[in-house]
Amino acid sequence: MTKLKKTYTNEDDLPVLGVEPYIELIQTSSSSDTNQEDAKLGLMLLWLSDHVLDVIDNELAPFGITESKLDLLLLLTLHGERRATPSALAKRLGITRASATSMLDWLEKRNLVVRNHSKEDRRKIYVSLTDEGRTFIAEVLPTYWSSCASNLIDLEPDERKVFEKLVSKLLTSIQRKLKVER
Amino acid sequence: MTKLKKTYTNEDDLPVLGVEPYIELIQTSSSSDTNQEDAKLGLMLLWLSDHVLDVIDNELAPFGITESKLDLLLLLTLHGERRATPSALAKRLGITRASATSMLDWLEKRNLVVRNHSKEDRRKIYVSLTDEGRTFIAEVLPTYWSSCASNLIDLEPDERKVFEKLVSKLLTSIQRKLKVER
DNA sequence: GTTTGATAGTTAGATAATCTAATTAAAAGG
DNA sequence: CCTTTTAATTAGATTATCTAACTATCAAAC
Numbered sequence: 001m002t003k004l005k006k007t008y009t010n011e012d013d014l015p016v017l018g019v020e021p022y023i024e025l026i027q028t029s030s031s032s033d034t035n036q037e038d039a040k041l042g043l044m045l046l047w048l049s050d051h052v053l054d055v056i057d058n059e060l061a062p063f064g065i066t067e068s069k070l071d072l073l074l075l076l077t078l079h080g081e082r083r084a085t086p087s088a089l090a091k092r093l094g095i096t097r098a099s100a101t102s103m104l105d106w107l108e109k110r111n112l113v114v115r116n117h118s119k120e121d122r123r124k125i126y127v128s129l130t131d132e133g134r135t136f137i138a139e140v141l142p143t144y145w146s147s148c149a150s151n152l153i154d155l156e157p158d159e160r161k162v163f164e165k166l167v168s169k170l171l172t173s174i175q176r177k178l179k180v181e182r
Numbered sequence: 183m184t185k186l187k188k189t190y191t192n193e194d195d196l197p198v199l200g201v202e203p204y205i206e207l208i209q210t211s212s213s214s215d216t217n218q219e220d221a222k223l224g225l226m227l228l229w230l231s232d233h234v235l236d237v238i239d240n241e242l243a244p245f246g247i248t249e250s251k252l253d254l255l256l257l258l259t260l261h262g263e264r265r266a267t268p269s270a271l272a273k274r275l276g277i278t279r280a281s282a283t284s285m286l287d288w289l290e291k292r293n294l295v296v297r298n299h300s301k302e303d304r305r306k307i308y309v310s311l312t313d314e315g316r317t318f319i320a321e322v323l324p325t326y327w328s329s330c331a332s333n334l335i336d337l338e339p340d341e342r343k344v345f346e347k348l349v350s351k352l353l354t355s356i357q358r359k360l361k362v363e364r
Numbered sequence: 365g366t367t368t369g370a371t372a373g374t375t376a377g378a379t380a381a382t383c384t385a386a387t388t389a390a391a392a393g394g
Numbered sequence: 395c396c397t398t399t400t401a402a403t404t405a406g407a408t409t410a411t412c413t414a415a416c417t418a419t420c421a422a423a424c
Contacts, residue, residue, distance in 0.1 A: 012267050012306070012372095014257065014274045016363040021260045029320065030327040041342060042330025044349050046238060046249075047364060049231035051356040056228060058360075067228075068381070075196065078203045085194050087401060092196045099382055101403055106380090123390045123401045124194070138211065145212040148224025154355040159348060160223060166337070166345050167226050173336040174233040178240075181198040182229060250410070269372060281411055283374055288409090305372045305419050 019044065052151055059147035063140050068093075070144065072103055073112065073137055076129050083118075083126040094180050112136055201226065234333060241329040245322050250275075252326065254285055255294065255319055258311050265300075265308040276362050294318055 019040065026039045056067050065073075075092060076084060090100035104127060107113045112133035118124035129137070155163060175181060201222070208221045238249050247255075257274060258266060272282035286309060289295045294315035300306035311319075337345060357363060 010270075012265075012270045014261055014264065014266060014270045017260055018364060022256075025256075025260065025323070026327055029323040030331075031324040034324070034328045034331050036327075037342065038331035038334045039327040041346050041349065042327075042333050044346070044353055045333060046234055046330060048349055048353050048356065049234040051353070051360055051362070052227055052231040053235070054360055055356065066380075074204075074207075078199055078207065079196055082196065083194075084196060085401075086403095088192075088194045088196045095381085096383065097402065098384080098404080102381080105403095121391070121401085125402070141207070141211040142213040142216070145208055145218075145221040145224075146216045148228060149216050149220035150359075151224050151227060151352065151356055152220045154351060155348070159351075160219065162344055163348050164223050164226070166341060166348070167223065167230055169336060169341075170333065171226055171230050171233070174230065174237065174333055177332075178233055178236055180233070182200065248409075267372075268374095277410085278412065279373065280375080280413080284410080287374095303372085303420070307373070 055151060056144075056147055059143055060140070063136075063143070065136075065140065069103055069107060070137075070140065072100075072107065073129070073133060076113065076127065076133075077137055083128070085118075085124050085126060089127065107133075237333060238326075238329055241325055242322070245318075245325070247318075247322065251285055251289060252319075252322065254282075254289065255311065255315060258295065258309065258315075259319055265310070267300075267306050267308060271309065289315075 022043055023036075023040055026036050026043075030036060030039055053067070060067060060070065071093060072089060075089060086100045086104060087097055089104075090097045093100065095103075104113060104115065108115060111130055113127050114130055115125045115127055118126055152160060152163075204225055205218075205222055208218050208225075212218060212221055235249070242249060242252065253275060254271060257271060268282045268286060269279055271286075272279045275282070277285075286295060286297065290297060293312055295309050296312055297307045297309055300308055334342060334345075
């Protein structure tokens with residue numbers, strides 16, 4: 001009797017649950033000083049956040065670069081004139097200097113950036129984009145921006161306006177909490 | 183003359199730029215069929231998403247578990263009765279079976295889950311939570327929910343209402359795009 | 365009933381992004 | 395000069411992924 005079903009669905013598959021069972025779980029397992037509505041909304045925001053990063057990852061993959069490395073390249077682009085040291089980049093990216101070193105190794109191996117010793121202070125290194133790096137960024141950015149924009153296509157004009165206000169507010173408050181700045 | 187300054191700020195530090203220079207960059211580097219307002223909003227959403235995941239990571243760290251492993255445990259919790267195979271878990275989590283194997287190895291080593299061979303089909307394995315696993319989840323969840331909720335504390339009641347509608351809409355559309363379900 | 369193909373799980377081996385702790389070199393400050 | 399601090403790197407680890415290959419089992423076809 002279950003044979004027909006088997007052609008459509010794998011009986012071992014876990015069914016899609018949606019958000020409802022999570023709401024029930026919140027009711028039984030959240031602390032009394034947690035607002036349950038907020039927990040639910042926060043969970044949905046967490047899911048959305050996961051997906052937003054997945055979308056970017058997927059779209060950048062064909063270029064052979066990841067979001068974190070592109071972030072570093074963007075930082076160098078925007079600070080054009082100013083000379084950037086690995087330490088300063090690490091600080092601004094919120095990672096350790098050791099992590100910055102390995103990202104820079106990767107980027108330098110592909111000729112996207114170069115390291116130059118400072119002449120005033122020989123402990124320091126200044127990182128800059130190569131012409132190849134600039135060309136690469138110019139190739140990637142249109143996809144990057146369209147990928148960012150693509151997540152919002154279903155919103156109506158007035159919804160976008162409201163959403164921007166809310167995202168901006170949340171961004172400020174979460175950055176304050178995490179003590180990071182962009 | 184620059185000595186005083188040095189005690190306050192490191193002259194090598196890259197200044198905080200905020201969103202403005204990114205907007206200028208969008209203007210010069212986005213494709214003509216990209217809505218520039220959307221690109222900007224999408225970028226802010228990307229930043230917010232990064233931070234949302236950081237907040238959760240930070241709060242889960244003291245428990246020695248990561249969000250992806252907790253996701254797996256939550257799936258087992260919510261599907262309580264139903265027997266979950268590694269394949270089914272992998273499919274629902276959007277990872278490969280190989281990745282599921284290593285997560286399960288980790289969880290089993292810490293006695294949070296057990297693997298049992300199916301008797302009907304000896305290729306299959308059923309994964310279930312141990313009592314220890316259930317206890318662990320009960321300990322983690324209050325923090326997990328409060329951490330989710332904490333991202334929204336600065337919103338006003340009416341803002342939350344609007345935000346929920348928007349997040350829900352975006353979640354639906356991004357899940358359709360990524361062909362994932364929760 | 366034996367072969368052949370699909371399925372379930374694992375293993376092997378790789379990459380990426382991160383960390384901490386130790387190391388090296390140089391500068392700065394007494 | 396000696397000591398401390400700073401900058402960058404290295405060494406070594408963990409986590410989360412992946413693909414490809416392998417093993418065992420089941421199922422279906424002939």
